[in-house]
Every structure is written in C-alpha cells, then in structure tokens.
Amino acid sequence: MRKTTIGVIGAGAVGKVHIENIISAIPTAHLKHVADAFPDHYNEWARDLGYPLAEKDHSIMLKDPELEVVIICAPAALHGDLIIEAAKHGKHIFCEKPFDYNIDKIVEAMKEVEKAGVKLQLGFNRRFDKNFAKARNYIDSGEVGDVHIVKLTSRDPIPPAIEYFTAPGGEHCSIYTDTTIHDFDMARFLNNSEVVEVFATGSKLINKDNPIITRADTIAVILRFEDGSMALIDNSWQAVYGYDQRAEVFGTNGTVTVENDVFSQAVLHSAKGIIGEKPLVTIKDRYGDAYATEIREFISAIQNDTTVKITGKDGLYATVIAEAAKLSAAENRIVKISELLPKITY
Amino acid sequence: MRKTTIGVIGAGAVGKVHIENIISAIPTAHLKHVADAFPDHYNEWARDLGYPLAEKDHSIMLKDPELEVVIICAPAALHGDLIIEAAKHGKHIFCEKPFDYNIDKIVEAMKEVEKAGVKLQLGFNRRFDKNFAKARNYIDSGEVGDVHIVKLTSRDPIPPAIEYFTAPGGEHCSIYTDTTIHDFDMARFLNNSEVVEVFATGSKLINKDNPIITRADTIAVILRFEDGSMALIDNSWQAVYGYDQRAEVFGTNGTVTVENDVFSQAVLHSAKGIIGEKPLVTIKDRYGDAYATEIREFISAIQNDTTVKITGKDGLYATVIAEAAKLSAAENRIVKISELLPKITY
Amino acid sequence: MRKTTIGVIGAGAVGKVHIENIISAIPTAHLKHVADAFPDHYNEWARDLGYPLAEKDHSIMLKDPELEVVIICAPAALHGDLIIEAAKHGKHIFCEKPFDYNIDKIVEAMKEVEKAGVKLQLGFNRRFDKNFAKARNYIDSGEVGDVHIVKLTSRDPIPPAIEYFTAPGGEHCSIYTDTTIHDFDMARFLNNSEVVEVFATGSKLINKDNPIITRADTIAVILRFEDGSMALIDNSWQAVYGYDQRAEVFGTNGTVTVENDVFSQAVLHSAKGIIGEKPLVTIKDRYGDAYATEIREFISAIQNDTTVKITGKDGLYATVIAEAAKLSAAENRIVKISELLPKITY
C-alpha cells in the first residue's frame, strides 16, 4: 500500500480532526509535519497521543521534498496566500472552507494552482456525509426528478466565542462566509443548475442585548438558479437541542428529506411523551467520517491522478454567493451573482 | 341544545365539506339554506343524501328572518360584496379565505360588519388543525421560547385545472393569493410579531411548456417580522407524493416541527427500504376535522357572544401580505407591508 | 337511502360509542331502541343529546317487528343467551367481543343463529382499524410473503376498576378473555393458518401488593400455527404513556410494523430530547372510526345480503384460544387447541 506524505498547517479544532483521521483511519496517508502559529496547545495534546509535534513555521514543511500534500486549516483570511505558497512549492493542496474571503485572491490562487499543475480540493466536508451524499444519489438516480426547491437548515449548538469576532481577521467573519458557506456549497451540490440571484436577510436575535457583537446570528436566504429553481436557507448560531443540519430536495418525482444523525436509536415512551435522542453535537461526532472520507478521496485522486471531487471553482462560487448574500443583507436588495463573479472562465 | 340556523352561499368543493360537517358533526347548527349560482351539480349530490337543495339566488336566504349565519364559499372575488350584503341583513358571517382580492373592498366590508354589529370569522381552517394547533400550543406554553424562524411548506397534490385561470375572476388568481395565503396566515399564527417586509420569487416549473398558464406554480418567500424574526415559505402546486403541509417554529428554547398526517401507521420493511404511508391527499381527509372545528367554534362564539378566533383583521393582513408578495415577485424587490396596508387602525 | 332499524342492548362505554356512531356517522342506520339493566346513568347523558332513552327490558325491542338488528353490548357472560333470544326473534345480531365465556353456550348460539337464518357479526373492531387493516392488506398483496412471525402488543392506559372483578360475572373475567382476546383474534386475522398450540404465562405485577386482585395483569403468550409459524403476544393493564396497540407481521418478503396513532404530528426538539406526542388514549379516539366502520359494514351485509366480515367461527376460535391460554397459564404447560375445540365442523 502506497503512503502519501502529508503536512497540516493550522492545528486548531478542525486541524486536529484531520490529524486524528490521518493517523487512525487513513492507511494510505502518512502524517509527517504539523505547523501552527501557536503550537503549544496542540503539542501538549499531541505529545500525550504520540503524534508528530508542530513547528511554528509552515515554510519548513513546504521545503521538505518528501512532502506531497498540505492540508490548510489556518484562519480563512490566510487561505489564498498559503495556497499560492504551497502551489509554488509543487505541493498538492487540500484547503478548508471557505476558499478565502477575498475573491481576487481566490482567482490568483486558482491561477497559481493551475500553473503549478498541482491538485486542489476544497473542504466542503458535508458533501461526503452519508446523509447528504444519499440525497445527491437520489437526484442522480432520477428518483427526485427535476429539482424545483432545495431547503437547507444549519444551526450550531452554541454561538461562536467573542474571540471569533475580536481576533485578527475577525472583521471578515460573518455568518454568511463561515456558516452559510456550507449551505451555499450544499445548494450547488444538491442542484444541477448555477445560482444567479441571492436575497439574504439577517437579524441579531441571540445576543440581542450584547453591544459588542453587531452582526447577524440568525439568517434567511433565497437563492434563484438559472433554471428557475430556488433554494431556501435558514441558519442560527444557537440551537439548544444540538447541531441541526437538515436538507430537503423537492422535484417532479418526489422529495428527499435529510434528517439529523442522533446519539442512539433508543426512544423513551413515558408520561411526558415519546422522547427520542438529540442530534449529535460535535463536528467530530457528526462529520468525523465525512472528514476522513474527503481526505481519503483526495489521496486517492493524487495516487491515481484522477479529478478531485470538490474543485477550486466550487470554492470560488461558494465565496461569491456568500459575498452576494452579505451585500444583499447590507443593502436589503436582490443581488445578482454576475455583479461579483470574476470575469474568468472555469 | 340550541341550534343556530345556517345558510351556505357557494356549494362547490369547500361548500360541500361545510354542509356535510354541519349536518353530521355539528349538533349546534341547523342547515336551512344553500345557494349556488349553478345549483344543478350540487343538487344531484344533495338529493341522494337527503340534504337541503340549493336555490340559485342567495338573496332568498338573506331575507329569511330565521337565518342567523351565512357561510360564504363563493369565488373569492365576490367575498367582499357578499359580506357587505349579509352584514346589511344582520347576519353573522363566516367567510372562506381569502377575505377578498381587493384591499379597499376588504376595508369597506370590515366597516360594514362593524356597523352592523355582526360577527365575522375568516376561514383559515389550518389554525384548527390538531397539528398546527399543537405547535401554537408549544409556543404559548413557552417550550419554543422567543420565536426566531418560522418555516412553512404547502404543496398541493395536483395543480389547479386550467379553468381556475380561465374562469371569470381568474385574472385575480395567483398562487400567492390562493395557496400561500394559508401560509401567510399561518406565519402570523405561529409568531407573536407582525410582518413588515416581504420578498417573494416564483417560477413556472410544473407546466413550463404550457403557454396558456403564465403564472408561477412554484414559489419561495421570506417574511421579516417587526421583532427581527423571519419566516421562510415554499409552495408548489404539484407534489406527486400527496398533499404536503408542514411547519417548523424555531426559537430560543427549541424547535417544533409539524409533519403530515398519513394514511396509516403501517410501515413495510422490505428489500426496497422501509416504506411508510403517504400524506393524506384530499382536503376532507386532511382538514375535515379542522373545517368542522372552525364552524363549531364560530357557532359557539355566536351562542355565547364571545370573540371569534380569526378576525377580519387576520383576513386583511393575509391579503395585504399576499399582495405584497405578488408585487415583490413582479418587481423583484423587497416590499414593505406599509406600502399596501390601509391607513386604518385595527 | 335505505335505513336499517337498530336496537342496542347494553348502554355502557362501548354501547355509547355505537349509539353515537349510529346517530352521527352511519346514515344507513336508524337507532330506535336502547335497553340497559340500569338505564338511569345512560338516560341522563342521552336526554342532553336528544338521543333515544333506554328501556330496562330488552325484550321490548325484540318484540318490535320493525327492529331488524340488535347490537349486544351487555356483559360478556350474557352474550350467548342474548344471541339465542335475538335469533329466535329473527333479528340480525352484532355482538361485542368476546362471543361468550362458555364454549358450549357459543356452540348453542351458533346453532340457533344458523337455524334462524339471521346474520351474526362479532365485534373485533381492530380488524377495521386503518392501521391493522393496512397490515392485512400488505399480506394479501404479497408484500410480506409467507408469514413466519406475528407480534402483538396490547397495553391499556389504566387497569380495570376493582368493580370489574367484583361485579356479577366478574369471576369469569381475566386478561386473557377480555384483553388478549383482541390479540387472539388479531393473530388469526394477520396470518393465514389456524392456531394449534398455546403457551401463556402471566404475573400480577401492577398491583402486586393488592390482595383483592388475584389475577395476572401482565402476560406473555406464544401461539403456534398449523404451518409452523408463531405469534408472540404481550399485554399489560397499565402503560403510563397511553393506549399502546402495536403489531408486526414478519414474512419471507419483509416485515410490516404497525405503530400507534398519536395525538398530533407536532414534535418538540428541546434540550430534553426530541419529543413526540403520545398514543391516543380513549377507545373512542383510537378506535372510533373502526367502531363506525364495523357497524357500517354489518348494515351493508344485511342490506345487500352478503357475508359478514367477522363470523361466529371467528368468535368461537378467539374464545377457545383464550380458554387454552387460561389453562396454559394455570397449569404451566403447553395446551393444544384440540383439547378445547368443540367437535363441530365450521
């Protein structure tokens, strides 16, 4: 079995999920390097488990000729620059979502990747979740028919910490670019047409009395696709009953609903009602397998020189839609994707 | 037991549901009159069942001093005028949704009802459906907390016949005023705040190659409420799996989902999957009890001189939101309710 | 529409359900007589509703030449004698379950019915419940294949009152003859083979410290059928979460599970879990439609002179199995049906 050598840049929550998966669930990969701007916290955890320790400087791994792949889990504002740097070193790149906050930077990165002839896969892990993948499957097999309506719900169990807004780059953060971005990608994944118009509206409801947080935490979005079909998206940063991620795809032959995975199939019937277990809460519980699958498939695409499942274009479109949503919400108007889409052909 | 004497104007599909309910399930009511512009079809059915036959002229019943209540199930374009006429005769009025297509006419009718001192209840039957009523219940008992997001799905099993568009008054018909009107009322029922802004967008997808039908058959709407909460609505005129009517109310303490009633609780587990029964299809199956309950409660409000559950104001707001939605879809912009709301205080 | 004239003997809880149904939901029937040994309680209720009042003496209705049908809802120990008396008067008979506690009496009644040439239908209402009927449907259509295992659960929301045991005839009462009798009939309804052996075992668990009640309140039964298939039945007289009536039929092509009807389809997702509504509690809520359907079908069998759906033989077998179960539990051994089955051919 061939083992592809991997380095991870950014060893926060998501970085750790990838690191654990590579070590315990992806026999085709070998983790050689980890880099993190503040390595101490990670290293304490890694030392206990006997995992590779982190360097502070990611350029060390990029210079290692043995390294074939970098997985970028650094803050989103740095993604584009890191991709450009990795591509220049000839490394294949797996980059967490979003591609970047800056559309010009995304285009520049895509060009550099193309020039370098390396593979780039974006980390829209939900496409690899067995539930959403099955919905796509029903579309492909014709069971849904022509898609008319896509509905997506993403609600986090707890809102982001205040540091999320106050950390460097926090000024770019918004629910549209960080949370809804998953739904923008999912809307494209669960339809066969491209988004042409966006209407988004948001409210600050969860922390309505908190003066520091000024941005929306609860949002509703409608997307229109080229073929006249529509998507409805709702997001909240606080669902007290767990991590709520559901979808529906309605078409001429039927509708597919995707419910949440729950802790167990035990159901209590008592004087209080019929009580089922709650949705899984952590991303590791809910999407651990999907995170492993996306890396496994990326390694396979490299080893067999096949096309990656989620391309730079997918990353670009998700960000363009997110920026359109921000603009729509800010100006309370419908925004056409063509206003923001760069004039490049992909 | 006191029996209130009732007449029904308009003996089409919904009129017949009310007539059957009054005769077999509402012991407090006595059906004395039925009027229909084209009485033959109804009379054939009624004769078989031993029900009262229909007169052509509704003014006969209005002149009957014994008659206490009229139930208006005539075409919606005639509602306002019929209400005015009935109020002038001092009859209590139950009027099917929508109140009318014409906002000025609605205001005029409301004034006349007020002047006559009669009771007026609007026929938003879904408020009396046990499923939606339970959702409201969970809101009232605090189990949902502050409402942040309302989601509503209404999909008909088969699209309206072509006559729906070509009949007199058909030029007023639209999915917003006839189908979504239920969701506009339900959005107000499942929230404690009033709608202030509407964004609606629709497509002709079901009969996309039919040149006669030019109006949208598939729509998506976002409503914004005064308190910043939002509603997302999707409608389709053709769901091959049945009459699909679902709701969700998401708030600070949890979310309530309302699923469809189905034909039975038998579930087949076979090599093809785990197959449950489909949603109930006809309005009589799905909402027969709700139709009976709304009339029962109206009779009770008359006999006990209490407030009706669904007022003229509810009817007015639903129509104003529907007109705002039509405008929003036509002009592809956000429409403020205040643009259309008459300058009267209710 | 022809109206068949009906009298009801026994106006307790189940008698009232039939009376209400005949008046409000069965237009083909006309209720003329009611008889009850203690008519006062019923008459108070009936007077309020404008229903026919009860006579003390059931022989009055039997002598009325206009009366075509009697519905027997008297205590089970009297069923056989009442059937014999009604048959001798040439009345068609609908008899509540069980047929009688006494197998010889049942045989005598069946002979009298045959001699009189009247129709007799037994009141195993659950066969007409939409859920169980659908399970039978799946068997008939071949979706289940050859039946291998039938599973039945019947649990009452509250145990019978102490009067159930202490009233006249109470010495005959047992969970097997009064509760499980439904499951014994259902086992035969959901299989295509006859029962040949019974093993039953019961415990007094609910009121384990109550010295007055000596009989089992919780039981488990296995039935073996002629073709080697088996049924497993469990009963309890106290399920705190409601009236629990479920079934499963497992065969070579799949399995059908029948779940409970619940109060509504609203589901609350909160920090405590995902909470659905409980099963319907009263027999009127749960089986009101089934009670109406069985009478409607009986009237139709009379008016059209067709075969009834649940015959005397069905009533006989259910009682024989129940007696076999009592014997099995008492002697802690397997009992063959042939030990108890009368030597008559049906």
Add this chain to the structure above:
Amino acid sequence: MRKTTIGVIGAGAVGKVHIENIISAIPTAHLKHVADAFPDHYNEWARDLGYPLAEKDHSIMLKDPELEVVIICAPAALHGDLIIEAAKHGKHIFCEKPFDYNIDKIVEAMKEVEKAGVKLQLGFNRRFDKNFAKARNYIDSGEVGDVHIVKLTSRDPIPPAIEYFTAPGGEHCSIYTDTTIHDFDMARFLNNSEVVEVFATGSKLINKDNPIITRADTIAVILRFEDGSMALIDNSWQAVYGYDQRAEVFGTNGTVTVENDVFSQAVLHSAKGIIGEKPLVTIKDRYGDAYATEIREFISAIQNDTTVKITGKDGLYATVIAEAAKLSAAENRIVKISELLPKITY
C-alpha cells in the same frame, strides 16, 4: 500511553473485526500474535494490509512471556479448552460468545480462570452497542421503573451457509446457542432479575424443503424471571430487509424501544410512499464500534485492575438458558433453569 500486548486465536470473520479494531482504533493495545488452524486465507488479507501474519499453532503465542491477553475467536466448541489452556499460561482472556456449548466445560474453565487469577471477559458485544446501552441507561436512571416485559428481536440478513451445519462441531450448532444466545444475554442485561423458566419453540420455515438442514431457523421464546417479569424473543435467520436487531423494555414508568441503525437519514417521499433506508447489514457496520468498545474496556480493566463488564457467570447463564431453550423446544415443555444450572455459587 501503556500498550497491552495481544494475541488473537481464530482469524475468521469476527477475528478480523477485532484485529482491525486493535490496529486502527485501540491505541492502548498492541497486536503481536495471530493464530488460525487454516492461516492461508487470513494471511493473504493481512499481508495486503501490513498486519501481523498468523501462525497455525496457538501454543506459540501462549508461550510468549510478553503476551498479556488472548482474544479467543475459534469455533465455540473449543472455547472452554482454549480458556483453560490460556489461563494456565497466565494470560488474560477475552472469549467470543458463547462461552462453550458444554456446561461442565464452562464450569471447569471458570475454576481454572479463578485459580490462575486472570481476567475473563465474554464477548457479548451488543451490551456495548450505543442503542442497547442507552436502554440500560434508561433503566438505571429510573425512567423505565420496575421492568415488567422485555422484548427482543434478532433476525439475520442471510441464513448460515450449509458448512455451518456440516463443519466439525456443527452437530452442536443451533439457533438457540449461536443466535438467541445474544438475546438471552441481552434479556439479563435489560432486566434486574434472573431467568427461572424457559419456553421455546422453533420451526424450520426458511428452508422448509431442504432435507439437509433439520434444525429450526425461526424461533419464539418466553423467559420468566424470578420477580415475575417476562421476556419475549423472536429470531429468524433470514430478514430480506437487513440485519434486524431491536429491543423494548416496558416498565412501570414507561417503555424504551430500540430501533435499528440505518444506512443514512435520507428519506425519499415518492408516489410509492415514504421510503427510509434499511438497517445496516454487516456486523462490522452495525456493531463495529461495539466490538472496539468491548476490547477497549477490557484492556482498561486489565491496565487499571478493575472488574470486567461481562463475566464468566454471564457467559455461563447465557449458555444454560440456551440449553434450556433447546430442551424446551425438543420436549415441547417449560424447562426450569434449575434443571440445568450447575450447583456452584457465583
């Protein structure tokens, strides 16, 4: 992190599941030895994966002083002897279910284990399944109350191959000792009382025309517990819709139902019905995590010198109940556990 050195005896289907788990999911264990009577098939698979290859002779690993633990996955008829041998070498033992077919051998093995002072854990993996574990949890927390009825269903997706019956030791094989044994253990796990009586009955229904297979493939069992509570068990060797493993525990405060894990939460609503995905099919999919958890907990019990979760006594009782069930079915009578239980105190 301390790593405990492990050897596996028997590298068939279940052996491989343990081997994969130890290597990829149990960082506290180190796999050093594998033994199999016919090692070629395993070795081909292991070589590809870079796993330790198998020796033919298990005594090699027993003599290795570094080895701390043996996991016995050999044919059940050999379990007792292998445990005795391993105990004599001072190894801790994890033994797959059933303990052995021979009750005397089980007692002998338990004595040897006690003498050697090693730990023995039985492989009733279902106790570690998240679904069944949650049911136990609800019992422990009082949500079920006093247990009155336990119901268990185990149905295999496909019947055992003919070799299962014809291989050496096949004469011992029966559905009671190999399949129902899981339910016998689960009945004890989901109740707080010991089994005292068994009634079992089986039929050959799946291969009813196959003269080679003479044993029952479809069975029904009732267990009575000391406190009067009861368990009902049904098993089939062929469920066309998948691996069907459900449970219910009914008590004074409510009932817990345990449904199957399914492939995904995607549900298709089409003209054919509402179609959910089927239960997981392979033991690795359905119980992979439970297999890993049981070994992880065993290693933890060894490293921390704590009590194992499933003891020799648990293994003994499951086998005694299974033998009682065989006897009951053979002689068509109720069998008391005391007839078979060895006169030792545990």
